[in-house]
Amino acid sequence: MLFMSTGNSPYVARDLAHVWHPCTQMKDHEQLPPIPIRRGQGVWLEDYAGRRYLDAISSWWVNLFGHANPRISAAVRAQLEQLEQVILAGFTHEPVIELSEALVAAAPSGLSRCFYADNGSSAVEVAVKMSFHYWRNVGRTAKHRFITLSNSYHGETLGALAVGNVELYKEIYRPLLMDVITVPSPDCFERAAGEPWAEHSRRKFAHMETALARHAHETAAVIVEPLVQCAAGMRMYDPVYLQLLRAACDRYDVHLIADEIAVGFGRTGTLFACEQAGIRPDFMCLSKGLTGGYLPLSAVLTTEPVYAAFYDEYVRLNAFLHSHSFTGNPLACAAARASLRIFREDNILERNRALAARMGARARELEDHPHVAEVRQRGMIVAIELVRDKAKREPYPWQERRGLVVYRHGLERGVLLRPVGNVVYFMPPYVIAPEEIDLMVDVARDGIERAVCD
Ligand SMILES: Cc1ncc(COP(=O)(O)O)c(C=O)c1O
Numbered sequence: 001m002l003f004m005s006t007g008n009s010p011y012v013a014r015d016l017a018h019v020w021h022p023c024t025q026m027k028d029h030e031q032l033p034p035i036p037i038r039r040g041q042g043v044w045l046e047d048y049a050g051r052r053y054l055d056a057i058s059s060w061w062v063n064l065f066g067h068a069n070p071r072i073s074a075a076v077r078a079q080l081e082q083l084e085q086v087i088l089a090g091f092t093h094e095p096v097i098e099l100s101e102a103l104v105a106a107a108p109s110g111l112s113r114c115f116y117a118d119n120g121s122s123a124v125e126v127a128v129k130m131s132f133h134y135w136r137n138v139g140r141t142a143k144h145r146f147i148t149l150s151n152s153y154h155g156e157t158l159g160a161l162a163v164g165n166v167e168l169y170k171e172i173y174r175p176l177l178m179d180v181i182t183v184p185s186p187d188c189f190e191r192a193a194g195e196p197w198a199e200h201s202r203r204k205f206a207h208m209e210t211a212l213a214r215h216a217h218e219t220a221a222v223i224v225e226p227l228v229q230c231a232a233g234m235r236m237y238d239p240v241y242l243q244l245l246r247a248a249c250d251r252y253d254v255h256l257i258a259d260e261i262a263v264g265f266g267r268t269g270t271l272f273a274c275e276q277a278g279i280r281p282d283f284m285c286l287s288k289g290l291t292g293g294y295l296p297l298s299a300v301l302t303t304e305p306v307y308a309a310f311y312d313e314y315v316r317l318n319a320f321l322h323s324h325s326f327t328g329n330p331l332a333c334a335a336a337r338a339s340l341r342i343f344r345e346d347n348i349l350e351r352n353r354a355l356a357a358r359m360g361a362r363a364r365e366l367e368d369h370p371h372v373a374e375v376r377q378r379g380m381i382v383a384i385e386l387v388r389d390k391a392k393r394e395p396y397p398w399q400e401r402r403g404l405v406v407y408r409h410g411l412e413r414g415v416l417l418r419p420v421g422n423v424v425y426f427m428p429p430y431v432i433a434p435e436e437i438d439l440m441v442d443v444a445r446d447g448i449e450r451a452v453c454d
Pocket of ligand 1: 119120121122124153154155156225230231259260261262263287288
């Protein structure tokens with residue numbers, strides 16, 4: 001069986017005896033066992049049989065500067081000698097103070113308060129609860145609902161799942177979820193032939209305007225993934241939508257939550273995607289690349305007015321009492337500090353422009369393929385949308401699992417690609433070399449050929 005070479009097989013057997021893997025139909029492992037990884041170095045992962053895989057998806061969009069990055073590893077090691085963990089209620093530590101200073105300096109101006117959690121979904125929970133609680137604290141108790149976009153994804157915990165909109169993950173749990181207002185996404189894959197992205201996104205904003213006009217009195221916040229809806233298949237839209245949304249949220253007195261968990265830290269070409277629209281959200285959720293992909297950590301940045309609405313005498317019970325045991329873990333904060341330092345010292349955003357240009361140019365070679373409907377790009381994210389019928393833009397039925405063929409092919413050829421449905425995408429660590437970009441795209445192209453051949 002594929003990848004069941006001698007080095008790997010003992011681990012596979014032990015794994016399958018006890019480990020229940022995330023986002024996985026475990027029966028699939030009868031055909032394709034999990035791959036035990038022994039070590040990582042730069043963009044490469046290596047299994048126990050000595051096979052190497054180029055990590056073209058940054059290990060679920062988290063890794064920024066390569067596996068076993070010497071500078072981040074050194075920072076974590078140094079912190080490990082000092083303090084591994086301490087309660088953040090009533091206590092504090094240098095890594096969390098320094099990280100907060102660095103995040104506030106890097107974020108859109110006015111986001112001056114940092115609240116920590118330990119994964120992306122929890123950050124979304126924090127932002128949702130904080131927005132709702134803010135309106136209660138200022139006496140606007142009717143404002144308890146949330147507006148979200150179709151195709152959005154904000155995580156798997158119940159609040160995050162409720163404000164997301166990927167049916168595959170959400171449908172079964174619907175009886176457990178709060179009711180939200182869902183507005184059609186500005187997704188530019190759906191634009192009319194020849195229609196510019198900005199025009200399409202602007203036109204789609206009419207739905208949001210209508211929803212806000214109708215529901216603002218009962219709405220706490222609108223939540224969006226700025227510029228790229230990653231889990232829905234790297235669906236992209238124009239920054240003008242965010243500008244219109246910011247202005248409308250101000251007009252209607254509704255918070256704007258920017259979920260930059262996937263798109264933050266340079267993925268879209270700027271440090272934060274919101275920068276491309278020149279806007280400041282009321283809440284900005286960060287995770288994944290926050291620690292360079294080293295350790296679980298998340299942060300919600302917000303404004304002084306929000307903070308002030310919770311600042312009160314204890315007995316008035318206005319405090320935000322949300323907590324997680326590992327909130328602001330010192331090791332994770334040390335990794336995050338080191339990662340932000342690399343951005344600054346190595347001029348990463350500038351260097352990424354050349355990598356993004358090469359990825360885009362190579363991927364666009366597939367534009368004329370009879371089963372490629374679109375090649376789209378925003379910064380360091382490139383996606384190739386496969387379709388059964390190009391003229392009608394008719395997708396392959398999801399049951400055919402064409403993406404899985406690309407995944408298997410990638411593994412055989414030493415590239416970790418993990419298509420989302422019919423969308424093959426690249427979101428590699430920023431230490432990828434130009435020749436490695438070529439390898440990644442060549443393997444994806446051959447995998448696509450195999451996936452669409454019947
Ligand atoms: C935009 C977005 N929000 C939230 C999350 C959830 O983060 P986590 O998996 O760390 O809970 C994800 C994860 O992919 C994401 O892409």
